[in-house]
Amino acid sequence: MQEIPIHFNHEEIEAQISEQWEKSRVFHAEIDKNKQPFSIVIPPPNVTGTLHLGHILDNVIQDAYLRWHRMRGFSAVWIPGTDHAGISTQNVVKKFLYKQGINPETLSREALLNKIWEFALNHKNIITTQLKKLGFSCDWERERFTLDEGLSLAVRTAFVRLFNKGLIYKGSRIVSWCSRCGTAFADEDLIHEKNSGLLWYIKYPFVDEQENIQDDGVVIATTRPETMLGDVAVAINPEDERYKTLKYTKCFLPLANRVIPIIKDNFVALDFGTGAVKITPAHDFTDYEVGKRHNLPIISIINKDGKIIEPAPAKYIGLDIMTARNVIVDDLVQQKFLVKIENYVNNITKCERCHNVIEPLISEQWFLKMRDLALRAKLTVEAKKIKIIPDSERNDFFHWVDNIRDWCISRQLVWGHQIPVYTCEKCDNLMAEIDTPQACSKCGHTKLRQETDVLDTWFSSALWPFSTLGWSKKTPELDFWFPTTTLFSGRDILFFWCTRMMVMALEFTDNIPFKTLVLHGLIRDEQGRKLSKSLGNYQDPLILFKEFGVDAVRATVISKYPLGRQDCKISNNDYKEGRALVTKLWNSCRFILTNLTAETKLVDFDKFKSSDNAIDKWIIAKLKQCVINHDNYLQAYNISQAFVELSAFFRGDFCDWFIEIIKPRLHSKNLVDKQQALMTAVYVMVQILKMFSLYIPYVTEKLWQLLQQTMDVKHEQFLLNTNWIEVDVPSANDICSAMLLNMNLVTKVREMRHLFGIEYKTKLNISIYSARDNLKKYQELEFVLNNTANAFITESLTSPKKQLAGYIPIALDVGFAYIKLDEGIVDIIEISKMLTKKIADNEKALLTCNKTLSNENYLQKAPANIVQEVKEKQKNLLANNATLRSYISIMEGNIIG
C-alpha cells in the first residue's frame, strides 16, 4: 500500500479534488421531480473586490446545508453569482483610473462603461475562482450576474410593471445626496455617527406689522448655521409658555435679509434649546415635512457639488459648506446676531460608501411607493409564512416596515440598469418599456430620449431569488425550485436586501422568496473590531488558505458561526485549532488505512455495524447519538454546535477511547475479532467523514478515496454523492453507562500514576469494591482499563478494605478501587492529603443534599424520582466519607507510629 505522510499537503489535495469535482460536474443539479427540492441562492458578492472572511462565513454554512440535503436525497441546487454593485464599483474604477492618470470625468458614458465592464468582469473571474477554490458546491453552470442579459430583462420587466401599476413615480423631493459620489441615496445607504460639534444660538429679530425690525427677537439654536440662508420660517410649539404672549408673527432673517413667518407646530420640542427652530425645507428632512404642512416655499441654497448657490447673497455664492459656515458665523458675530455657542454632540449622517457627509437637498428622482408593498411582506412574516432566524430579528423587520418611506431608486451613475423610461422629445410623453420603443406611443414621434439615471443596485438584488431561476420567463427551474428553501445572510443587509426580496417576490411571483431566512453576525478581530484594510487587521483569505489550508479555515469559521449571537471574534490562533482538527482527522484515518491487510479488506463493511463486541457496540451507539444530535442542531440552524458535537465525538469517543482500546485487537490472532475491530473502525470513520464533509470537503473526500483504494472498492462515486447516515441501531444504554464507569476509573488511575510518579509501563493490579451490578460492569469491560491504563482487576470485593497497607485507595462514585503497590513506594502523606481533599469535596456535596432533604416542602413537592436520586446520593456520599475517614485515621496512626 502507498505511503501516507503524517502531514498532508493541503494545496495539492485541494487542487486535485477540486479538479475531479469540476471535471465530473458533481455540483451541477438537474431537476429531479422524484426528489424534494432544496434550493439556495448565493448572496452575490460585489464585483468591487475579492472575497473576504465575511463571504467565507456566509458560504461555508450554505455549502454545509446544501451538501447535507444533497446527501439526504434532496434535489439540491445552489445558484452562484455576483452583483454589479453600482456605486461601489463605479467609485473603485474611477479611483483606479485616476491612479492611471486618466480623468474619468473626461470620458464619455460609453468609454467609462467599457472601463468598468473590463474591471467588473475581471473581478467576477477572481471571485468565481476563489469560490471554487473554497470548494463550495455551487452549480457553476447556472452562474448569474446582476447585469447579465437575463437579469437585465428581469429588471426592466419588474420596473415596467411597477411603473404601469403607478407604483413608480418621478418627483422633485428632498433626498440624501452625496456630493462626492455625485448621486442620491436611499435611507438604508446611510450611516449615522456621533459627532462632537457646536450649537450656535442665533437671534432673528422680530418684525412688526409695519415691517419694522425690532431690537428683541427670537433665538434659535442650530448645528448648521450656513443653512439659514435657506430658512423660510421659525417654528415654535403652540404649547410653549415662553411664547404664549408673543405678539409678533414674523421675524427678520439676518444675512439673507428676508422677513420670514413664525409658525406653530407640535413637532418642536419644549425642552430643547430655546424652543424655537429654524425651518429650512430644502436642506433638512424634518423641515421639508414641516414646510409641506405649512405650505412654505422651498429655497435651495446648496447645490449638488456642495456649494452655496443663488438665491443666497452674492457674498456666499460658490463657497463650500464648511467655508460658508465660518464666514456666516463671522458675519453673525460682527452684526451681533450670534448669542452664544455651545459644545454639542449630535448625529451626523454619512455616505455608507465614501463616508462623506450627506447633504439633504431637493432633487428630481425616481421613487417606488413602498407602503403597500411592505405591508404585504409584513403580513407574510406575521403569518410565519417566512421564518426568520433568530426570532428576535423579526422585530427589526417589523420596525423597518412600520417606518418605511418611498424608496429612492434612481442613482446618478453610469454603472447599472439604465432606467427603462423614454421621453418623447416632441410631446414629453413618458413611456416605460421593456424593449427600446421605436416611436412615441402618443404622437408617433421617433425621437425618444432614455433616462440617463440607473437603478439602485438593490433593485436588481431584490429580484435575485427568482430572476436567477429564469424569471420573467416561466421556467421549469422556477416551477421546481422556487421559492428557495433557505436564505443565509449577514444581519447587516437585512434592510438592504432581505426585506426587499420579500417585497419583490410577493409582488411579482405572488410567492415568498425563501421559506426561512437565517441571519448571522459579522466576523471581528480578537479585539472585537470590524475587519478592515485601514485597521490592518484584515487577513487576506488567500494567505490563510496557503498557511492553514481551506479545510482548516472553513472548520474554524464554522465552529465560531455567530448565529443568535452578536458577532464572533476570530484570531490567528483559532485557525491553528481548525488545522489541528483536520490533521487529527487525517492521522486517525491514516492509522486505519495502515492497519488494513489482505484479510481485513472486506467490501461490505456495513454489516459490521452489528458486531457483538462490547466496545464496537459502544462506539456505534455513540455514533448514533452523535448523528442525532448533529442533525438536530443543523435542523435548528445551530451550526456551530452541530460542528462542536461532531468534533467532540470524533476526538473524544472515537480517537481517545475507541481507537486506543481496539489497538490490541488489531494484532490479535483471532481473525474474526480483528476484522470486526477494523471494520467497525472503518464504518465509524466513514460516517465521521460524511458528517465532516459538510464542512471540510477536501480532506474528507481525499480520505474517502484513500479508504476505497486501500480496500480495493470501486464505488466510483464521490463522498458528497453518498447517502446520509442511517441510524437504525439500538441505543445500547447498558454498555454506554458501563463504559462511563470504566472511563472514570481509567482517568482516576491515570491521575494516581501522576500523583505517585508511577510510570505507564508499570503494570498495576487493582482491587475493586462496588455494588454488585457495578462490579459486573467493571469486569466485563476490563479490557478498557487494560488497554488505556495498563491496569488489571485482580480482586473484586463486596466490602471496602479495612486496612490500606500496600494500596492507594481511589474513591469512586459508588465504592472504592485500590491500586496495589510494590513495597516501599507508599507516600503516606500524599495519600492522606488526597483523601482529605476528597472528603472535603464530598462534604460540600453532602451539605447540599442534607439541606435539600431536611426541607419538608421539598419532600412533599419535588417529584419522587428526584427525591430518590438525592437520597441515593446522600447515602453513597456518607458511606464514601465514612470509609475515607477510617483511612485517614489509619494514615495518621502510621505517620505518628
Add this chain to the structure above:
RNA sequence: GGGCGACUAGCUCAGUUGGCUAGAGCAUCGGCCUUACAAGCCGAGGGUCAAAGGUUCGAGCCCUUUGUCGCCCACCA
C-alpha cells in the same frame, strides 16, 4: 430618545421544558517522543453564573430594578 441583544473559568463560548458537586476548547501548570497524530497524548488547577431583590421545595435559566458593553432605529434643531 426608543427597541433588541449580551454579561458564565485568564480568553472564546456551550448550558434544551427550572432538578446530580455549572461544562468545552484555547491559555496556564505538570507528566509523557506510549508503534496514527509532539500540528500529538495524559493529568491538574481555575467560576459568589454582572449586582440587588422577587417567584419557587429548588434559579445560570422565570419576574422586577440597576449597571456595563454592543447592535439597530429615530425629525431635539
